[in-house]
Amino acid sequence: MLKIGSHVSFSNKGLLTATQEARSYGSSSFMIYTGAPQNTRRKPIEELYIEEGKEAMGVAGIDEIVVHAPYIINLGSYKDNTYDLAVRFLQDEIRRTHAIGVRNIVLHPGAYTDKDAEYGIARIAEGLNEVLSGTSETEVNIALETMAGKGTEIGRSFEELAAIIDKVQENDRLTICMDTCHMHDAGYDLAGDLDGVLEQFDRIVGLDRVAVVHLNDTKNPRGAGKDRHTPVGSGYLGYEAIKRVVDHEGLAGRPFILETPWIGKDSKQSRPMYEVEIALLRGDAMERLGEGFFDHLERLHHFYSKHELDPRTYVLGTWETLKTDAKAKKADPREPMERLYDLAVEHQALPDLTEEELNQRITGWLAGKQLLVNA
Incomplete structure (x- = not known):
């Protein structure tokens, strides 16, 4: 069965709440943040309803989910306090991910801010070496996300991701999260030449490293470098292009996660299109x-x-x-x-x-x- 779902909330009763929400959309996988992605406040592991959530996942037929690291982590920072916080907090998140029983935690690699890309790559690799060596008791992989190229973020090209991986000692614990919006906005022609893009990625990084795929349409033309998601079919990629990603044999078996925005006239009452997006892409509408x-x-x-x-x-x-x-x-x-x-x-x-x-x-x-x- 195709593993497809969306980002869901991880509040109230933790994994149990998340599983219930995912099931309401017809998900066969889902992604969570273990707390608010903008801060470091986290509930104790024993308050995450892990066993109840796993039981609910079993009933729903969901056997693989994904964790996303918070946005505040920046391993590319030249500021020691920002870098040290990123290392320590990412190690904590990996241990929480391990406790939940999840194999991959998705991470935005980082941004070099006032330095340059070469510095950013080296700094991120340094941070990953420290994080991985400090969490050797876990079986969690870090899935570096392909980025759109806004600002000074690293990961906008396959070459940048490969350069990071080459500098990390325990790089067998580094995987990749492909994001369709980000790759398009970074300049890769997913809509017109998906085979060519995946062949290029396989040559530079290796398709065997892809562990997660984020499915998002985009508000921007190819190469815009802006990263603005839109519901499936309503952007420059379009439904057919995203469906080809889901159906591509080179990505078979990975969890596909929607991060499409909620829509509606009243922002307080907006709703996600997850249920229909999942059903259409899975083919059981x-x-x-x-x-x-x-x-x-x-x-x-x-x-x-x-x-x-x-x-x-x-x-x-x-x-x-x-x-x-x-x-x-x-x-x-x-x-x-x-x-x-x-x-x-x-x-x-x-x-x-x-x-x-x-x-x-x-x-x-x-x-x-x-x-x-x-x-």
Whole structure:
């Protein structure tokens, strides 16, 4: 079974709460932070409901999950206090990850800030050597994440990741987390040449090191170096490109994790599209979502076709307008899904649906008419 899920919360009852949320989306894997990603506050391990969570995972048929290290860790910093905090806290997170029974902790490699890339690579490798030697009692791997290239972050190229790995003594405990948005924004042509990108990665780093894949569409054209996620199908990559990543034999067996943003008119009531994204990418949408979903989808295709809208043309055209037309961006900064939602509501295309239900169907529409053929 395809291991696919999303980032879920790790609050209240820890692993049990996270598993329950993941199950509600139909997940067969998921990713957690062991606490808030912006700070170092953490509950004691004995308060994480680990055994109850593992029992719930067994019931849900989930056998592999992933932990993400907090963003505040920066092994590339030249500041001793920042670097020392990063080393110590990452070691603590690895021990917590080990206690939960998770094999891979995803890490943003780090940023060199006021130095240069060569310094950053060496500093990160130095930190990883210290972290790994100090956690030899665990079986946890550090999955270095491919980065988009914003600011001075390291990991924007396969060569940078390979350079770090080469400088780490226990590099058998270093794996890779591929992020589709980050790789696209860093300049890799996932949509047009996935085979070529993976062959390049295999040559420079090795596909055998890939342990996790983050599935995210992107608001930016290739090479923008910005890292701005958007729901599957509503960005420059598109549904088909992300589906090819999921189905690629070179990535088979890895957990695929969605980090797509929640959407909705009211930010306090926004909802994730995880359930429909998972079902569409896994290929069991009819079983998970039911015939009614596809009836609505057919009606949406008919409605938008009357307005001469094609999913990919519309999405890319909207982003290009917002990117190039400053006047339009200022007057109407709405993104493709919100515009599509407004149009459907204005014309009462599916008037009996809630905002979340309509956005789920729009997510399906963005995947294209082929879904109807295969249903």
